[in-house]
Every structure is written in C-alpha cells, then in structure tokens.
Amino acid sequence: MTLFETALAGVAFGLALAAPPGPMNAVIAEESVLRGWRAGFKTGLGAMTADVLFFLLALAGVATFIRGTPAVQDAMFLGGGALMLYFAYGAIRGARGSFRTEATPESRGFRKAFVLSVSNPYQILFWLTAGVGLLTPGTVDVLSYASASLSGLVVVETGSVALIVGLFCGVAGWIVCFPAALSAAESRTESFAPVVAYGSAVVLGGFGIYFLAEVVLP
Numbered sequence: 001m002t003l004f005e006t007a008l009a010g011v012a013f014g015l016a017l018a019a020p021p022g023p024m025n026a027v028i029a030e031e032s033v034l035r036g037w038r039a040g041f042k043t044g045l046g047a048m049t050a051d052v053l054f055f056l057l058a059l060a061g062v063a064t065f066i067r068g069t070p071a072v073q074d075a076m077f078l079g080g081g082a083l084m085l086y087f088a089y090g091a092i093r094g095a096r097g098s099f100r101t102e103a104t105p106e107s108r109g110f111r112k113a114f115v116l117s118v119s120n121p122y123q124i125l126f127w128l129t130a131g132v133g134l135l136t137p138g139t140v141d142v143l144s145y146a147s148a149s150l151s152g153l154v155v156v157e158t159g160s161v162a163l164i165v166g167l168f169c170g171v172a173g174w175i176v177c178f179p180a181a182l183s184a185a186e187s188r189t190e191s192f193a194p195v196v197a198y199g200s201a202v203v204l205g206g207f208g209i210y211f212l213a214e215v216v217l218p
Contacts, residue, residue: 009156010166011173013134017126018174023116024123025178027087030197031109032179040179043109048171050117054127055164058135062128074215077121081212087112088205092198121214134158134167 019025024047032040065072117123137159157163 003160003162006157006160007162007166007169010163010168011170012166013163014167014170014172015174016170017167018171019178023087023120024113026199027109027113027116028175028179029182029199031112032182033185034197035109037179037183039109040182041175043113044175044179046110046113047117048168048175049110050114050123051127051168051171053118054124055131058127058131073121073125077214078212079119081208081210081215083116083119083208085205085208085212087116088201088208092201134163 024044028040028043028047031043135158139155139157
C-alpha cells in the first residue's frame with residue numbers, strides 16, 4: 001500500500017471513529033445549533049484534544065495498567081456516567097433558555113467535550129486497546145474479514161506515521177463539517193435548536209445510565 005493510500009485509510013478510519021452517534025457528537029450538535037459553528041468546532045476540538053492525549057498515553061504504554069486494574073475501569077465507568085447525566089441535565093436547561101442570545105464563554109464547549117472525553121471509558125479503552133494496535137508495526141488485511149475473495153485488496157500498514165496523521169485529519173474534517181451542517185440547518189428553522197438540545201440530553205442520559213449500570217449491575 002502506498003503512503004498516500006495509507007493516509008487515505010487513516011482518514012477513513014478517523015471519520016469512522018468520529019462520525020457515529022454518541023455522547024461527543026451529541027455535545028457538538030448541542031453547541032452548534034445553540035451557539036453557532038464556531039462553538040461547535042471548538043467543542044469538537046475539545047474531544048480531539050482528548051484523543052491526542054489518549055494517543056500519547058497509548059504511546060507511553062498505559063494500556064497494560066488499565067487492562068490489569070478492574071477497579072480503575074469501574075471508576076472510569078462511574079465517573080463517566082455521572083458526568084454524562086450532569087451534562088444531559090445541562091442540555092435540557094439549554095433547550096429551555098434563550099439559545100444564541102445567551103452569553104457564554106467560547107471555551108465552554110471545549111471544556112465540556114474535553115472533560116467528557118477524558119472520562120468516557122469507551123473512548124479511553126479504545127485508544128488503550130485498538131489504538132495500541134494502530135501504533136504497533138504490522139499490517140491489517142481489512143476486507144479479508146468480510147470475504148476471503150477480497151483478501152489482499154486493502155492492506156493497511158499499522159504503525160505508520162501516515163496512518164496516524166490521516167486518522168487525525170479525518171477527525172478534524174468531521175469536527176469542521178458536522179457543526180457547519182448543523183448550524184446551517186438551524187439557521188433555516190428556529191425549532192431545530194431545541195430538538196437537537198433535547199436529543200443531546202437523551203443521548204447523554206442514555207450513555208450515562210448505561211455506564212453506571214455497567215458497574216452497579218455487572
């Protein structure tokens with residue numbers, strides 16, 4: 001696989017990592033429709049900053065400690081679940097407020113997303129497990145898992161700088177385009193803002209309850 005193809009594979013992986021619905025996109029969506037593209041982008045930047053932190057931790061070999069300490073994993077689920085419920089409550093309050101006329105610090109969304117990300121057990125465990133695999137030199141035959149006849153068509157070189165750079169480019173592309181699309185949609189209809197805010201609350205609350213249940217009801 002050429003360097004360019006490896007970078008493209010990284011971009012695709014970064015988009016696949018950033019795009020699925022979840023607590024981070026719920027917060028980005030909330031900030032985008034309530035406060036505009038800039039606020040949504042800065043919120044996404046907060047989540048991406050946490051990804052960079054986890055990437056560095058994976059490089060430092062923290063994965064072994066996390067996987068071998070169940071008490072630490074339980075603490076991550078409890079803390080992450082409680083924070084998501086708190087931000088779900090905040091999303092409901094935001095939906096009832098005055099939206100764009102509300103004066104809020106521009107760093108609010110960044111801090112919110114960063115705090116949520118560094119306390120999100122799945123995001124942490126991804127980087128300390130699958131993330132370690134991305135950093136380990138080797139190859140992955142992507143399409144072979146779908147069909148043996150497709151084996152050898154897309155072989156990604158892990159441990160490559162191009163793959164990691166492409167991955168973060170994919171994440172960056174998402175946090176630019178996703179808030180822009182939401183902000184544009186909100187400008188066409190005032191009713192879109194509270195819908196997204198309440199939807200954000202549902203997603204955050206659902207994940208919060210799920211994380212807490214992982215510990216309380218094993």
